[in-house]
Amino acid sequence: TTSYDSMFLSAFILMFGLICKNNFRQWDLLAVVALFSVMISIKPIYFPLAFLILTIPKSEYKPKTNKISALLLILGFGAIVYLGSLIYADLFASNIPPTVYLDGVDKLSQIKYVLSNPVRYAMVMVVDGYLNSFYLNTFGDLGALDVHCILTNLLSPVLVVVVAALYADTAKRYKKSDAVIFSVITVASYAIIVTGFYAMWSTLGSTSILGVQSRYFITLVPLLAALISKALSKAISFNLGDRSRDNATIAICGGLSFVAAFEMFARYFLM
Numbered sequence: 001t002t003s004y005d006s007m008f009l010s011a012f013i014l015m016f017g018l019i020c021k022n023n024f025r026q027w028d029l030l031a032v033v034a035l036f037s038v039m040i041s042i043k044p045i046y047f048p049l050a051f052l053i054l055t056i057p058k059s060e061y062k063p064k065t066n067k068i069s070a071l072l073l074i075l076g077f078g079a080i081v082y083l084g085s086l087i088y089a090d091l092f093a094s095n096i097p098p099t100v101y102l103d104g105v106d107k108l109s110q111i112k113y114v115l116s117n118p119v120r121y122a123m124v125m126v127v128d129g130y131l132n133s134f135y136l137n138t139f140g141d142l143g144a145l146d147v148h149c150i151l152t153n154l155l156s157p158v159l160v161v162v163v164a165a166l167y168a169d170t171a172k173r174y175k176k177s178d179a180v181i182f183s184v185i186t187v188a189s190y191a192i193i194v195t196g197f198y199a200m201w202s203t204l205g206s207t208s209i210l211g212v213q214s215r216y217f218i219t220l221v222p223l224l225a226a227l228i229s230k231a232l233s234k235a236i237s238f239n240l241g242d243r244s245r246d247n248a249t250i251a252i253c254g255g256l257s258f259v260a261a262f263e264m265f266a267r268y269f270l271m
Helices: 004-020 026-042 044-055 067-092 107-116 118-131 150-166 168-173 176-201 214-232 242-270
Strands: none
Touching: 004 026, 004 044, 004 214, 026 044, 026 067, 044 067, 044 176, 107 118, 107 176, 118 176, 150 168, 150 214, 150 242, 168 214, 176 214
């Protein structure tokens, strides 16, 4: 079997890397379209990530089509692929057990409730996020949510800030409008993710949102890091070369991965 999460995250990392690369060309745009389509066929709630194409610096953007046309191309292909996946699943999928929902859950009624009570639901979303620390301290909940890695939970948000600080002196490459785009994508993606779970796993009019896990927000971590870098750019400057900065980042992320792997191994086999 293949994990859809590993496929989705791999496609996102490749797409994000292409968008951040220097000298973004026509073939890069086509690759982004293909990778975004793969992502959307797996998890359609991430449509806002298409707007990342607008943050490519003008000096690095080389395709023949302008950014707005590129955005429409990405969104259009994503929508076509997603609809195609629904048709394919309806015609050919077999032996797929139906999703079992909690008693009292009615997706359509819940969506109507959200649309009819936007202010109240917005408060539910903010309060529930606050009570759960906006899921920033549970990136170490691994396995089938049965592995609670305490060190990973504590270190993950701290190291995101550290890495963002390392790149603070490069934040000037992005305009204020890019920070706005990152912010809008982050907020919109968060709202769509938790609203999807509110509709699928919470009873009608509930004041809490069930089923949300940190792994659904992994795609937002680079955007948050970019915003943190921008916020720190006027206060911190390490004056590191690109290679030294990248090596430090690899060491930090690799160290965190080692800690998470050790904690998971210890939880499964030593405790």
